[in-house]
Amino acid sequence: MTIELDFCFDFASPNAYFSYKVAPKVEAAIDTQFNYIPVLLGGIFKACDNQAPMLAFAHIKNKPDYERIEIERFIAKHQLNEFNFNPNFPVNTLQVMRGAIVAKDEGILAAYMEAVFHHMWEAPKKMDDLEVIISALNESGLDGEHIMQRTQEPDIKKLLIDNTNATVERGSFGIPTFFVNNDIYYGKDRLRDVEEAVLALQSSAK
Amino acid sequence: MTIELDFCFDFASPNAYFSYKVAPKVEAAIDTQFNYIPVLLGGIFKACDNQAPMLAFAHIKNKPDYERIEIERFIAKHQLNEFNFNPNFPVNTLQVMRGAIVAKDEGILAAYMEAVFHHMWEAPKKMDDLEVIISALNESGLDGEHIMQRTQEPDIKKLLIDNTNATVERGSFGIPTFFVNNDIYYGKDRLRDVEEAVLALQSSAK
Numbered sequence: 166m167t168i169e170l171d172f173c174f175d176f177a178s179p180n181a182y183f184s185y186k187v188a189p190k191v192e193a194a195i196d197t198q199f200n201y202i203p204v205l206l207g208g209i210f211k212a213c214d215n216q217a218p219m220l221a222f223a224h225i226k227n228k229p230d231y232e233r234i235e236i237e238r239f240i241a242k243h244q245l246n247e248f249n250f251n252p253n254f255p256v257n258t259l260q261v262m263r264g265a266i267v268a269k270d271e272g273i274l275a276a277y278m279e280a281v282f283h284h285m286w287e288a289p290k291k292m293d294d295l296e297v298i299i300s301a302l303n304e305s306g307l308d309g310e311h312i313m314q315r316t317q318e319p320d321i322k323k324l325l326i327d328n329t330n331a332t333v334e335r336g337s338f339g340i341p342t343f344f345v346n347n348d349i350y351y352g353k354d355r356l357r358d359v360e361e362a363v364l365a366l367q368s369s370a371k
Numbered sequence: 372m373t374i375e376l377d378f379c380f381d382f383a384s385p386n387a388y389f390s391y392k393v394a395p396k397v398e399a400a401i402d403t404q405f406n407y408i409p410v411l412l413g414g415i416f417k418a419c420d421n422q423a424p425m426l427a428f429a430h431i432k433n434k435p436d437y438e439r440i441e442i443e444r445f446i447a448k449h450q451l452n453e454f455n456f457n458p459n460f461p462v463n464t465l466q467v468m469r470g471a472i473v474a475k476d477e478g479i480l481a482a483y484m485e486a487v488f489h490h491m492w493e494a495p496k497k498m499d500d501l502e503v504i505i506s507a508l509n510e511s512g513l514d515g516e517h518i519m520q521r522t523q524e525p526d527i528k529k530l531l532i533d534n535t536n537a538t539v540e541r542g543s544f545g546i547p548t549f550f551v552n553n554d555i556y557y558g559k560d561r562l563r564d565v566e567e568a569v570l571a572l573q574s575s576a577k
Contacts, residue, residue: 213432226419227544231557238564338433351437354560358444 166370168363171344172199173332174278175206176265177258178217178340179236179250182286184353185278185341187243191356195363199343201274203265206258206340208329213338217255239353251289261285261292263316264302266324270315273307280305372576374569377550378405379538380484381412382471383464384423384546385442385456388492390559391484391547392451397562401569405549407480409471412464412546414535419544423461445559457495467491467498469522470508472530476521479513486511 172188174181188199210216222228240248261281268277284290284301291297295313302309315321332342336349343350345362378394380387394405416422428434446454467487474483490496490507497503501519508515521527538548542555549556551568 213434215431215434225421225544227539227542228419228421231542231544231555234555333433336433336437338431338437349437349440357563 166366168197168366169344169346170195170197170199170359170363171202173202173204173328173337173340173342173344175204175258175340176261176281176285176292177206177256179248179254179286180353181341182248182282183236183239183243183245184343184356185282186245187353187356190243191360194360195367197363201269201278202328202332203262203269203274203325204329204332204337204340205262205325208326209333209337209339212330212333215338218339220255235354247287249287249289251285251292253289253291253293256285256291257293259293260295260298260313260316263321263325264298264312266321266328267312267315268307270321276305277302277307277312280307372572374403374572375550375552376401376403376405376565376569377408379408379410379534379543379546379548379550381410381464381546382467382487382491382498383412383462385454385460385492386559387547388454388488389442389445389449389451390562391488393449393559393562396449397566400566401573403569407475407484408534408538409468409475409480409531410535410538410543410546411468411531414532415539415543415545418536418539421544424545426461441560453493455493455495457491457498459495459497459499462491462497463499465499466501466504466519466522469527469531470504470518472527472534473518473521474513476527482511483508483513483518486513 172184174185192198218232219229222232240246264281265274265277268274280302281292283305285292290301292301299309299313302312335344335347337351339351341353343355343359345359345366348362350359378390380391398404424438425435428438446452470487471480471483474480486508487498489511491498496507498507505515505519508518541550541553543557545557547559549561549565551565551572554568556565556568
């Protein structure tokens with residue numbers, strides 16, 4: 166039995182970074198790889214009339230402090246000690262997400278994600294500035310000029326839009342969104358449920 | 372070592388009901404009882420400029436559907452088959468929460484909670500109507516007239532306000548909120564973390 170396991174991501178979301186870092190542990194536990202799907206969080210928010218939780222909850226007393234505590238707990242639990250909140254948040258990720266479509270097309274998505282998550286959430290940079298992006302990608306051993314040039318191809322632009330719309334049609338309203346076949350799970354704290362759901366499917370298929 | 376384990380609740384919240392139903396399993400796993408603290412959710416929301424997630428998220432495409440899916444998953448996982456969403460939601464719980472203060476004072480909080488959660492979320496009634504409340508309590512073998520009469524005592528009214536303010540001061544912004552000593556956890560999905568936190572404290576004390 167093949168289980169489809171999708172991980173819809175945008176570099177804009179710190180929770181996508183956290184989930185990305187923990188994903189290898191989940192993959193090892195369930196012997197199944199995530200299929201990473203680049204989508205545009207801004208597009209999802211627009212389609213769903215949603216916004217970043219950090220902004221939506223900013224006015225609520227105690228809630229931002231609690232969210233900070235939960236992030237610290239997640240970091241401590243998974244020892245994600247390289248995390249540094251990006252001082253440019255929220256970063257417009259249109260260019261780096263188009264770049265992810267290019268990287269997937271060229272078979273280098275894994276290296277590209279590793280690089281961009283690093284430059285967004287470990288050694289945080291202003292990753293909506295084209296020169297900063299190119300220089301960061303080059304620093305990570307990728308061809309920044311080439312990738313950024315290809316982001317201007319109409320097919321690349323269209324595929325990011327199509328991915329985004331398809332994810333919303335499947336029920337997404339934010340990032341990270343996971344799909345176990347067509348069952349939706351939202352947020353880094355659902356990775357445990359994703360793992361349990363895959364194990365249950367594997368066990369019932371035996 | 373004594374671990375203080377608080378469960379701040381208001382009958383108004385379906386997630387308080389779900390957590391209440393699962394609490395015995397958690398208590399058995401950690402060999403520790405929850406200390407139930409009656410608070411007024413409306414007071415917390417007012418103090419924090421917050422509102423029920425179901426209302427706050429109503430306009431966001433896909434999110435209400437997702438929340439429904441997660442509730443169904445929780446119900447299925449824990450076999451909470453007696454749940455019936457209260458058609459009068461949101462119910463003003465001022466009287467039944469004052470009643471919980473009375474019940475705690477009289478040493479019958481457990482029976483009172485069982486009764487009111489039942490009449491709110493299993494055989495749902497309009498539990499902000501005084502006659503409905505009294506009749507429901509009587510039906511469950513409690514003295515509805517007596518309890519409701521005592522809710523008018525100034526000390527009872529004041530204690531509910533004091534509990535509510537103290538919970539906000541400890542960092543709460545909604546219901547259910549749990550405290551492991553002074554570490555805060557919010558929401559039914561954090562019960563697993565509460566359990567793990569208590570086990571970790573017990574293990575480190577050995």
